[in-house]
Amino acid sequence: MKKPALNSRRDVIKALSIGTATSLVAASTTRAESVTPSQTEGPFYPDIDNDLTFVNSRKDRAKGDYLYVYGIVQDTEGNPVNGSLVEIWQTDFQGIYDHAGDENHAKKDPNFQSFGRCVTNAQGHYIFKTIRPRYYAAGRGFRTPHIHYKVWRRGFHDLTTQLYFEGESKNAEDGLYRQLSDDEQKRVTISLRPATDVHPKVQERLSSDFKDQAPVSHSLIGRFDIVLKIVSES
């Protein structure tokens, strides 16, 4: 059968694009019966959920004092920022990080996840279950116990900060902590209380959300709210 004439430039382009797409699909389906070869996984990314007390595939829990850290991510007007990615990393109960540069790395608690990630919900809330970090030697002094935070949200400036704990004796010796003004220290320092102090319904919720094997009664809890700056704000 005779092909219809291509009457206009548009017809030619249309015919070409359909033809190109058709030939691409044809090319990609000629070996459809051959399954893509599989390869072993690696490098292995760590477990990165918001429960740092448990590493997938391991049966034992992390050692240390269990700690829930929760809060709200909001803008400077106090509006909750949903969909923010909140990441934390910290030492294990001995003050050891999960990276090769830590000279005690070999002794790190293998059941501690070290790094966690959470996305804020519609109300801007986030929560982690972790352990209370320990101080560690740094240079000639110490870093007081802290949790590193990084928070991202499109339309907002990225925030990198560190969270500290009220009453830690090494806070006063920590160079980075001392660089902060009194007001700044207040905004990145939280008090901890027994998790049994929160409403029983919240305790139930914590237990079910985290499938707790360690009872909430043995855990601490603290609130750390975070304020992000909108990109258009100077």
Ligand SMILES: [Fe+2]
């Ligand atoms: Fe640190």
